[in-house]
């Protein structure tokens with residue numbers, strides 16, 4: 416380990432977010448360089464042969480590796496405390512690649528029903544078409560997970576807090592049961608980010624991100640990442656990605672490197688504003704439910720406290736009056752935008768039943784608590800007083 420690498424291992428998270436993985440070129444640039452190149456050249460045909468035979472470690476083609484993407488992977492790896500990281504073109508590319516690289520026909524996979532719609536689609540539609548049997552668990556209740564994991568299982572997939580119901584899954588307990596069944600545990604840590612929840616320390620094997628959310632956090636580009644052991648990321652997953660191509664672009668890696676630099680500062684504000692707004696909204700008498708893991712009224716507040724250091728940017732409200740009142744409320748918002756994204760500097764409101772989770776049957780939505788009156792609020796970085804006034808006015812008007 417050279418001097419810089421030794422220093423880096425002692426850096427605190429905020430320093431790693433700004434400087435982790437930085438590789439300066441011969442031009443000594445301050446900011447990370449964008450290596451906007453699809454390929455790399457060789458002095459001689461023998462050098463290309465050596466590269467493809469893995470006899471030398473060098474860049475070959477940006478579908479495999481790229482220096483700017485490599486800096487992003489190393490910075491995120493260092494924050495997560497994982498052995499390795501592979502960046503992907505989007506969060507869904509990360510989710511699909513993390514599973515597809517390791518399953519085969521006849522395998523059993525267990526997943527939560529409380530997942531982002533596209534993640535659930537992979538489990539219920541795509542994997543079964545490939546001959547993988549999936550068992551979907553309807554609740555965070557540990558007895559239900561125990562029953563699902565009563566036979567050999569290849570992988571477990573869950574999201575905590577879940578989108579949009581903010582269910583909290585006991586990562587420690589589920590990981591222990593999953594390991595007994597021989598499974599690798601994949602946690603989609605999008606709502607928590609690597610700063611608020613550390614799934615690998617809680618027992619999970621693999622963490623996936625949509626970097627589109629808080630890691631960019633400024634609505635500019637898509638990205639994703641998969642983190643885990645060296646053997647999984649650099650052998651199983653890297654080989655799969657090399658031949659299927661869900662790689663991140665160098666430009667997006669650069670944007671996301673800039674996003675990581677401010678992640679901690681932004682998250683502090685996201686969490687403080689979300690708690691203020693959730694607290695104020697829970698004091699109104701006209702809402703059926705206000706959900707935020709940081710509120711004592713959240714049914715799994717104690718579990719959230721035990722595995723998260725803060726509670727994130729998403730607050731969910733259930734308005735009395737179903738879809739009609741939910742739409743009137745959203746249309747009356749002046750500052751908060753209607754959008755299906757989250758974790759952005761701009762506050763965003765989503766109606767999951769008609770957008771992100773519209774593919775589910777009414778019964779499935781009901782089992783997840785996704786009522787027609789449910790609105791997901793991603794609390795951004797505006798002054799929380801302006802946000803609260805906007806939300807309160809829109810609720811009063813609706």
Ligand SMILES: Cc1ncc(COP(=O)(O)O)c(C=O)c1O
Pocket residue numbers: 505506507508510531534574578603605606624625626627628637638639
């Ligand atoms: C929890 C969760 N996982 C995965 C994704 C997919 O990420 P992306 O849109 O970057 O593909 C999203 C959002 O879209 C999400 O909310």
